[in-house]
Amino acid sequence: MNRNHQFEIERQVSPDSHVLYLKGELDLSKAADLRAAADPYVAETGRTLVLNLKDLQYIDSTGIGVILSLLKARHVLKAPILVEEIPTKIQRLFDMTGLTSFIQQTSNYAN
Numbered sequence: 689m690n691r692n693h694q695f696e697i698e699r700q701v702s703p704d705s706h707v708l709y710l711k712g713e714l715d716l717s718k719a720a721d722l723r724a725a726a727d728p729y730v731a732e733t734g735r736t737l738v739l740n741l742k743d744l745q746y747i748d749s750t751g752i753g754v755i756l757s758l759l760k761a762r763h764v765l766k767a768p769i770l771v772e773e774i775p776t777k778i779q780r781l782f783d784m785t786g787l788t789s790f791i792q793q794t795s796n797y798a799n
Contacts, residue, residue, distance in 0.1 A: 697725045705736040711743040714751035722754050733767035742773035
């Protein structure tokens with residue numbers, strides 16, 4: 689495993705949404721970073737929470753677990769959450785783990 693992997697989260701706020709752009713490798717060592725970045729927006733039900741995965745290169749089961757917990761939390765609050773621009777290799781993982789059926793997607797990204 690590459691110990692020098694990078695993970696970044698960029699935030700964009702608009703009147704209608706909070707967009708988190710995930711970049712790099714999301715694994716056990718970075719899952720808490722995603723949780724910390726998303727938590728302030730989870731309870732803000734007046735805006736859609738959007739996860740943009742266009743530049744996500746890798747995700748492990750811990751990262752998938754964080755995304756699933758965000759989906760569940762927003763569902764309980766009846767608040768919208770979208771996942772957009774999912775790379776093909778990440779989409780395959782979501783399909784295999786059953787996560788796809790819980791995701792509302794705006795678009796897919798093929799790479």
